[in-house]
Every structure is written in structure tokens, then in C-alpha cells.
Amino acid sequence: MLDLNEVAMFVQVARSGSFAEAARRLSVPSATVSRRIQQLEARLGTRLMQRSTRKLTLTSAGESFHERCGPAVEELIEAGQLHVANSAEPSGMVRVAAPTSFFDFFQMEWVQAFLAEHPLVRLDFVLSDLLVDLIADRIDIAFRGGPLQDSCYVARRIFASYGELIASPAYLSTHGTPVTLEDLSEHECVVQSDASGSATWRLQDSDGVESEVRVRGRFNSNAQEVLRKAACAGLGIAALPSILTASDIAAGRLVRVLPQYTRAGRGLSIVYPSRQQRPLAVSTFADMAVEKLSRQDWAPSSGA
Known part of the structure; x- marks a missing residue:
């Protein structure tokens, strides 16, 4: 007769992708999980998993067994969680x-x-x-x-989220404020660049019409937080999600440039x-x- 605890452990290992993660979720030692899976394989007379130091994969027998017992175990777990959640305090x-x-x-x-x-x-x-x-x-x-x-x-x-063009008041005071998208090509821009050191910004106006503009600058980074700090320091114009720039705009460290254009966020x-x-x-x-x-x-x- 199968031990349902062993079946549940097998499903958890299959879903987690590792004995260690399954053990953490089940709050038991990893060695216990490994031993119980071995016992389950012995009861079934077949190998359910291929193990290596870096990877764990299901055998064809393991995949078939998981497809049959996984949904039932999941329903039991969710039923138990619902019962506990209705009476327990987050901890x-x-x-x-x-x-x-x-x-x-x-x-x-x-x-x-x-x-x-x-x-x-x-x-x-x-x-x-x-x-x-x-x-x-x-x-x-x-x-x-x-x-x-x-x-x-x-x-x-x-x-x-949405993106917007921003720059520091000091930068705009020194270099002027762009009036059109084409003006951006004449400005320093802090960008997440490609190998050429430039980037393409896809912007849309208030009517939803999209335009592309190629920009470049002498300061590039792959981290948006670094670009935000660079813009605050006056290194150029940036195109960043409004969620990152709201506090700087409110404090006056940044101002919006070409506010009629936005950058569709992700x-x-x-x-x-x-x-x-x-x-x-x-x-x-x-x-x-x-x-x-x-x-x-x-x-x-x-x-x-």
C-alpha cells in the first residue's frame, strides 16, 4: 500500500525542483525527503527521478505518476491551507x-x-x-x-507603469530645454545603451501616436536607479518610469521634459x-x- 505522505513529498519535490526546497517548504530535513522518495520508488518498483549534484528531473514513469497524483495532492493541500488560514495568524x-x-x-x-x-x-x-x-x-x-x-x-x-523624460534644472539651465523630439539628438542623454553607446526611445504623444528617437550620451548604465541619480546630478536627460521619479519631481530635483510625450511602461x-x-x-x-x-x-x- 502506498504511503500518502510519501506521495505528497514526491509531488512537492517535483513542483519545487529540488529536495532542499521541498524540505524547506515541508519543514523537514532534506535527508528525510530523499529517504521517503527512495521508499516510494521501492514500493512502486520503478525510478521516479534522476538525480545529480546540480539537477533533478523526472523519469517518464515519474512524469506519468505526477500527472495522475499531482492534482489530487494539490487539492488536499489547498483544502488544508484554507482550513488553517481561516484560523491561523500570519507568522x-x-x-x-x-x-x-x-x-x-x-x-x-x-x-x-x-x-x-x-x-x-x-x-x-x-x-x-x-x-x-x-x-x-x-x-x-x-x-x-x-x-x-x-x-x-x-x-x-x-x-x-509609464515612463517620462526628465532632467535636472541645472542641466536644462546650462544646455537648454528641448522643444521637439528631434532636439533630443543634440542633448546628452543618460541611457541603457546598446553596444554602440546609443539607445532608441519609443515615445507616444497625447493622441497615442508613437515615434522613435535615437539618443546617446557619455554616461550609460544597465540600472535604472543609477540613471535616476545621474539625471539628478545633471548628467543628461533620462527616460524613466514615473514610479521612480515621482519623489524627485515633487522635491524639485528633476523636472519633466517634453511632457506631452510618455513612454509605455512594462x-x-x-x-x-x-x-x-x-x-x-x-x-x-x-x-x-x-x-x-x-x-x-x-x-x-x-x-x-
């Missing part, structure tokens, strides 16, 4: 991956209020402009902009490593973040 560690500029637009007061309301929750923020492996780095939730390339992850869109999403076994603390934090961020008006105004 435990939530590891959050986000861009380095995250706290430029995510207010620390929101974090303080969340922790005060949920005293059993701890937050660990991993800030990087590089995409992290949610499973390998034990990330519970990630904030990502742009298109999502990891189809194995579960995404939740928060909002669509939005911000919350990404989870899996649909299964999402702790209540993770769901509660995600709901708070979506509620706070979606209430902000990140769209640039039409006036300067």
Missing part, C-alpha cells in the same frame, strides 16, 4: 526579492504598519537588479518589472515560486503591497 519569515530602487517608491511606513499589525511576521528583503532564482535563493515573493520570462512562476500584475508584478503551500504571511504581505501600490497614481501628468 514566520517572508523573504522578498525586489529591485535596488524598491524603497524609493515602496514606503517604509507601509512596512512599519504591516509589522505592527502582524507581530509574528518577519521580513527579509533581498535587493538586487539581477533576476534571482526564487527557488534556489529561497524567495517567497518577488517584485519584478517588465515581461516575465519564467513561465514556471506564478505572477500577479499590480499596475502598468508594469510591475508580484511573482511567486509556486501556487502550492503559500504561507498566510506571504499572502497577507502580497495583498498589502498590491493594495498600497495600486492606489498610487504613477502616471505622469500632462503639465510640466
